[in-house]
Amino acid sequence: MYRYDALDRRLVDQRVAEYRDQLGRFLAGRLSEDEFRPLRLRNGLYIQRHAPMLRIAVPYGLLSAAQLRKLAHIARRYDRGYGHLTTRQNIQFNWVKLEDTADILAELAQVEMHAIQTSGNCVRNITSDEFAGIAPDEIIDPRPFCELLRQWSTFHPEFNWLPRKFKIAINGAREDRAAVAFHDIGLHLVRGVNGEPGFRVLVGGGMGRTPVVGSVIREFLPWRQLLAYVESILRVYNLHGRRDNIYKARIKILVRALGVEAFAQQVEADFTHGADGPALITDEEFARVQAHFAPPPYAALDDVPLPGGEPGFLRWAARNVKPHRVPGYRAVVLSLKPTGVAPGDITDRQLDLVADLAERFGFGEVRVSHEQNLILPDVRVDQLPALWQQAKATGLATPNIGLLTDIIACPGGDFCSLANAKSIPLAEAIQRRFDDLDYLHDLGEININISGCMNSCGHHHVGHIGILGVDKDGDEWYQVSIGGADGSAAAGGRNAIGRMIGPSFAQEQVADVVARLIDTYVALRHADERFIDTVERVGLVPFKENVYRHVQPPQRAQREAAGVNAGVSAEQRKHQHELT
Amino acid sequence: MNAPDTLLPLLPTSRVLTRDGVFTDDPWPLRATDARSDGSDSIDRIDDSEPALLPLAAYLAQPQPAVHGLWLAPDDDPALLATQLAGHLASVPLIAIQFPRVADGRGYSLAHLVRRLGYAGDLRAIGEVLVDQLFMMKRVGFSSFALRADQHDDDALAALRRYDDAYQAAFDQPLPAYRRGRRVQGASR
Numbered sequence: 142m143y144r145y146d147a148l149d150r151r152l153v154d155q156r157v158a159e160y161r162d163q164l165g166r167f168l169a170g171r172l173s174e175d176e177f178r179p180l181r182l183r184n185g186l187y188i189q190r191h192a193p194m195l196r197i198a199v200p201y202g203l204l205s206a207a208q209l210r211k212l213a214h215i216a217r218r219y220d221r222g223y224g225h226l227t228t229r230q231n232i233q234f235n236w237v238k239l240e241d242t243a244d245i246l247a248e249l250a251q252v253e254m255h256a257i258q259t260s261g262n263c264v265r266n267i268t269s270d271e272f273a274g275i276a277p278d279e280i281i282d283p284r285p286f287c288e289l290l291r292q293w294s295t296f297h298p299e300f301n302w303l304p305r306k307f308k309i310a311i312n313g314a315r316e317d318r319a320a321v322a323f324h325d326i327g328l329h330l331v332r333g334v335n336g337e338p339g340f341r342v343l344v345g346g347g348m349g350r351t352p353v354v355g356s357v358i359r360e361f362l363p364w365r366q367l368l369a370y371v372e373s374i375l376r377v378y379n380l381h382g383r384r385d386n387i388y389k390a391r392i393k394i395l396v397r398a399l400g401v402e403a404f405a406q407q408v409e410a411d412f413t414h415g416a417d418g419p420a421l422i423t424d425e426e427f428a429r430v431q432a433h434f435a436p437p438p439y440a441a442l443d444d445v446p447l448p449g450g451e452p453g454f455l456r457w458a459a460r461n462v463k464p465h466r467v468p469g470y471r472a473v474v475l476s477l478k479p480t481g482v483a484p485g486d487i488t489d490r491q492l493d494l495v496a497d498l499a500e501r502f503g504f505g506e507v508r509v510s511h512e513q514n515l516i517l518p519d520v521r522v523d524q525l526p527a528l529w530q531q532a533k534a535t536g537l538a539t540p541n542i543g544l545l546t547d548i549i550a551c552p553g554g555d556f557c558s559l560a561n562a563k564s565i566p567l568a569e570a571i572q573r574r575f576d577d578l579d580y581l582h583d584l585g586e587i588n589i590n591i592s593g594c595m596n597s598c599g600h601h602h603v604g605h606i607g608i609l610g611v612d613k614d615g616d617e618w619y620q621v622s623i624g625g626a627d628g629s630a631a632a633g634g635r636n637a638i639g640r641m642i643g644p645s646f647a648q649e650q651v652a653d654v655v656a657r658l659i660d661t662y663v664a665l666r667h668a669d670e671r672f673i674d675t676v677e678r679v680g681l682v683p684f685k686e687n688v689y690r691h692v693q694p695p696q697r698a699q700r701e702a703a704g705v706n707a708g709v710s711a712e713q714r715k716h717q718h719e720l721t
Numbered sequence: 722m723n724a725p726d727t728l729l730p731l732l733p734t735s736r737v738l739t740r741d742g743v744f745t746d747d748p749w750p751l752r753a754t755d756a757r758s759d760g761s762d763s764i765d766r767i768d769d770s771e772p773a774l775l776p777l778a779a780y781l782a783q784p785q786p787a788v789h790g791l792w793l794a795p796d797d798d799p800a801l802l803a804t805q806l807a808g809h810l811a812s813v814p815l816i817a818i819q820f821p822r823v824a825d826g827r828g829y830s831l832a833h834l835v836r837r838l839g840y841a842g843d844l845r846a847i848g849e850v851l852v853d854q855l856f857m858m859k860r861v862g863f864s865s866f867a868l869r870a871d872q873h874d875d876d877a878l879a880a881l882r883r884y885d886d887a888y889q890a891a892f893d894q895p896l897p898a899y900r901r902g903r904r905v906q907g908a909s910r
Contacts (some may be wrong), residue, residue, distance in 0.1 A: 146904050148886055155884050162879070163853065171873070179824060180853055262824065292888040292898075298860035299833055299891070302826025368897075379830045380799050414837060419890045419900055426899035 142203045142506055143288045143433040145253045152295070153250045156257060160184045161243035168240070183263060183301070184246065185256025189558050192236045195245060196259040201269040201287040201311075202230035202509040206496040209507060211252040213492035219245050224492070225552055226477060226485040228600055229308070230268050230509040231259055235556050257295060262303045262390075264294035264375070268310045270318040271510040274434060275518050277466045281330040281338050283313035285431040286367060289422060293368045300375045304382035305390035307375070308347070311340075317628035320511065322346045322355045322636040323603060325392045326374060331361065338364040344374060344404065345396035348597035352638040353393045358405040365422045369415035370408070377407045437504035437519060442469025445522050454529050456578065457540040462525060469522050473502075475515040475532055476539040476547065480572035483565040484550040485513030494535045502528045511600075512549055512588075514542065543631055545587040545659070546572045549600055553593035553610065554617070560593030562610020562617045567591055567651055574652040575659075584659060586631040587672045603627035605673045606658060607639040608651060618645040621654055623684055624676045632673055642685045644694045653692050661687040737845065737865045738855075740893075742878050747865070749774050749790055749815060749845075774817050781805050786812035792847075793818045795827035799834055810840045818863075820848040829861045836862035836892045852880040862892035 145153070160180075167177040185196040197212070204212075212232060216224050219241050220234040227233055237245060249255055258265060267287045274282050290309060294300070300307075312319040313330035321327035327343035340362040346355025362370050374392075381399075383389045396404045447458050463472040475495065478484050487495075495515055499507045502524055508516040515537075520528055532538035541547045548571065551557065553564030568591055575581055590604030594611075601607035607622040625639030626632035646654055659672075661684045666675045676684065735748035752773035774792035775783065781801075783789060791806070791813050816835055818828040832844060846858050847867040855866060855877060868877060890897045898904060 148888075148898055148904060151886060152884065152888070159853075159883050162876075166876070171876075176823070176851065176853075262826075295888055296857070296884070297889055298857035298887075299829045300826070301857055302824055302829065304826075376830050376833070380827055384825060384827075419896050423899060425903075429899070429904060 142205060143200070143284075143430065149253070149292075150250075153253070153255050153257075156184075156255065156296075157243065157246045157250050160246060164239075164243050179261055179302075181242075182261035183258055184242070185259035186237075186239075186242055187260060187558075188239075189235065189556055193239050193242065194233055194235050194556065195237045195242060195256060196227070196231050196233045197249060197254060197256045198259050198266045199231050199254075199509050200291050201267050201273070201284060202271050202511075203284070204507045204509065205252070206499045206505040206507070208252045208254055209492050209496035209499070211248060211254065213489040213496070215245055215248060216489035216492065223486055223488045225483065226487060226509050226513045226515070228511050228513060228549060228551070228598060229266055230271070230511055231266055232509070233552070235552065260306075262305050262307075263301050264297065264303075264307045264309065267291050267294070268308070268319055268324075268511060270312050270314055271508040271516050272318060272463065272472055272518070273313060274436070275465050275467070275470075275472055276314050276316075276318075277464050278315040279313055279466065280315065280332065281313045282431075282434060283311040283319075283328075283330055284434045285427060286313075286328070286330070286364070287311055288430050288433070289368065289426070290371065293371070293420075297375075299372075300379055303375070303379055304384045305387070305392075307378075307392070309371070316630045317634070320600070320603065320627040320629070322628055323348055323352075323600075324355065326371060327355045328367075333361055333363070340364065340367060342370065342374075345393040345401070347391055347393045348600060348602045349391065350388050350595045351391075351393065352597070352602040353397070354636045354638065355393075356396065356401040358401060358408060364427075366412075366416060368422060369418060369420040370412055372415055372420060373408045373411040376411050377404065381407075436467070437506075439467045439470060439519070440521070442467075442521065444468035447471075447522060448526055450526055450529075453533075453540070454526060456582065457529055457533075457538055458525060460540045460542045460544065460582070461538070463516075465519070467519075471520050471522055471525065473517045473520045473525070473528060473532075474510070474542045475517065475537040476541055477514050477537070478541055478547045478572075479536055479539045480546065480576065481569055482536075483552070483555075484548050484568050487515070491535055491537060494531075495537070498528065498531060501531075512542075512547065514547070540578065541581065543586045543588075544581045545575050545584055545589060545655075546581060548572065548589045548591060549604070550591040551593050551596075551598035553591070553599075557593060557598075559596055560610060561612035562593045562619065563648070564591040564593045564599055564608075564610060567608065567610075567619070567648060570649075570652040571655050574656055584663070585671055587659075588625075588627075588631060589655065590625070600627070601625070602638050603632070603636075604639060605632070605676070606655060611645060613645075617648055619648060619651050620645045621651070621658075621688075623658060623681065624673070626673060631671070633671070633677070635673075635677075640681055642681060643689055646692065646694050650692050650694070654688055657688040657691050658684055737867050738874075738877055738881075740859050740864045740866075740881070742881050744874065749817065751792060752776075752779070752789075772814070774815070777801060777806070781809075785809050788814070790815035790817060793828075793831055793835075795819065795821065795825050795831070797831070799831065802831075802834055802838060807838050810835075810838055810842075813840065813842055815843045815845060816840060817845040817847045817867075820846060820850055820854075823849050823851060823854065829857065832858070832861045832863055833892070852876040855880045856883050860887065860891040860893050 166172045187194040309326045310319040310324040311328040323346045329341040342359035343355035503519040548568045550564040554560035588605045591608045592599035592601040603625040609620045622639030626635040626637040774790045845865045
């Protein structure tokens with residue numbers, strides 16, 4: 142993975158000093174809350190429901206063992222012993238103290254980490270394929286381009302005050318594992334007519350209140366021009382994106398208002414100034430960055446089949462072990478989705494243990510997936526049984542990757558001040574309903590994505606089953622959609638926004654609703670047909686009818702009269718966490 | 722276009738900080754004219770004996786070369802800069818770009834465009850100019866800053882010096898880091 146040179150280190154150190162000064166001025170009353178807010182957000186610090194939340198950047202999902210141990214230390218020393226992995230491959234701590242935040246950033250800088258631009262209206266963490274560099278279906282390794290874009294976007298002076306947040310993803314494989322079509326800029330690495338690398342460029346995708354599948358504005362952009370072209374897109378957006386309404390400020394609204402062609406023309410007009418300029422990536426710079434992603438010293442092994450073993454191992458191997466381009470190696474997904482734990486949560490002890498596993502069963506590197514799991518990228522096939530034993534002992538071997546219980550969820554209303562709804566207890570209720578492993582494996586790949594509010598941090602729009610928490614007059618309700626697709630193989634390679642099945646439900650009904658959706662699928666599916674394919678084939682109606690025949694959304698008045706409880710409180714949840 | 726009320730709270734500031742960290746007195750009164758909206762009114766009433774900052778439409782209507790400076794607001798049409806202003810840039814004594822709110826970042830791109838058109842004179846940030854914006858303003862091409870009156874001098878000077886390098890090309894450093902000599906791996910702190 143990328144290691145800092147003197148420049149990288151100096152800039153991060155200077156950023157820590159700047160933030161420490163800003164925090165000091167705020168605490169001394171020389172910066173108002175309104176003035177401090179955008180400054181702290183650009184250093185990952187939110188003020189949340191119970192305590193500040195610090196979101197730490199994990200550039201395109203890559204972590205070293207040393208970084209994991211530092212995160213474990215931060216969880217122990219400054220938080221309550223756990224962190225939360227996000228759908229943007231970052232990690233959040235939900236209980237830090239404002240006064241400690243500069244010290245935390247200084248500690249992170251020691252291991253080449255930071256929280257720069259993990260929030261605020263600026264370019265956020267670049268996301269990518271968690272199997273980059275090891276996937277058999279890879280066309281071009283996206284990681285050097287991710288790093289080049291990371292550096293370009295870090296403190297870009299022109300684009301620090303955009304109309305709204307800005308998210309970029311790069312995918313370099315045949316399968317889209319980065320949900321490229323749902324980003325402000327989505328980049329597919331492709332080969333040109335002479336085999337040279339380049340990008341198919343999409344703009345204006347996104348989730349949120351107005352979900353949109355991105356549009357192609359360039360079929361082929363030569364790789365050297367990546368930074369110059371992205372700069373032109375950002376410039377057109379910065380000048381013309383709406384600033385009068387936060388809900389219409391994303392680039393997708395501008396692209397829609399201008400039309401894709403007119404938007405592309407404006408970008409190309411600006412690009413004439415930069416196309417041959419200093420932002421062109423040089424051979425030397427590409428080689429320097431690429432060298433950081435050179436393959437580790439793999440052993441020369443025969444491509445052996447997976448070893449046999451007890452049923453538990455075989456089940457785990459079937460779901461959590463993924464192919465690798467090097468013979469004799471596999472990638473292993475460590476599940477952070479056991480029932481009863483918030484999806485994506487990881488304790489300090491687990492962080493330390495994953496660091497140990499990464500060194501014992503690999504080359505000291507770990508990946509964060511946007512599905513909120515961790516990946517050991519380079520495990521020898523003959524060591525899989527030993528790894529399984531150790532992962533199992535630390536609660537990281539739930540054999541459910543890609544299955545219904547591998548739920549994507551934002552932290553929700555237990556933590557986030559934006560959320561209307563409590564996504565975490567909901568996830569747990571669904572997981573408890575589907576506790577039969579054989580049945581789960583029979584159901585196959587089903588993505589359930591839960592967002593606590595319209596900001597869609599839980600990516601509900603692209604869930605095969607999507608669940609969205611909404612607030613109606615102070616009550617929590619849940620909208621359910623089906624048929625969302627994020628472009629991955631599990632979604633049949635399709636990109637689609639899920640469609641709502643009908644009126645929303647009370648929290649305690651949602652697990653029933655999911656069960657009815659699954660019953661419908663089981664009744665209608667063809668042999669080996671995935672849930673998402675059945676939805677595609679038969680449409681919404683059979684699912685909708687079966688759900689509403691059995692589960693009636695309560696009238697609001699009844700609900701109020703019944704005094705429906707909102708569920709487990711955050712204080713109770715914290716307590717549970719401290720016990721686990 | 723944004724509501725014109727974003728222009729109102731601005732007071733003319735005579736004390737400015739230069740990009741080199743020098744505080745100096747350089748008053749330029751702002752001359753709001755009706756010409757901002759339709760380009761037709763009030764223009765011949767502007768008194769050339771008292772140099773002032775004029776909105777874009779009023780500025781373009783002045784006989785050139787003008788003694789007046791140009792006052793750009795974030796919603797000024799960037800296309801007009803290239804088509805109508807480019808020919809006058811050599812004679813403009815001062816261009817001031819207004820920041821009605823810290824969060825309104827259009828001024829950074831306007832500064833980039835003005836510099837890209839070849840403007841070499843003083844480019845001033847006015848309005849909600851706070852110390853924590855100075856470094857990036859300097860990078861995109863601003864050469865002086867009319868800071869909001871409550872900002873501390875020491876904080877401003879520290880902010881200008883906060884970073885001693887950057888990754889990207891910008892006006893203050895026309896080459897990105899990777900075109901300025903070899904970046905050496907492993908040089909430690």
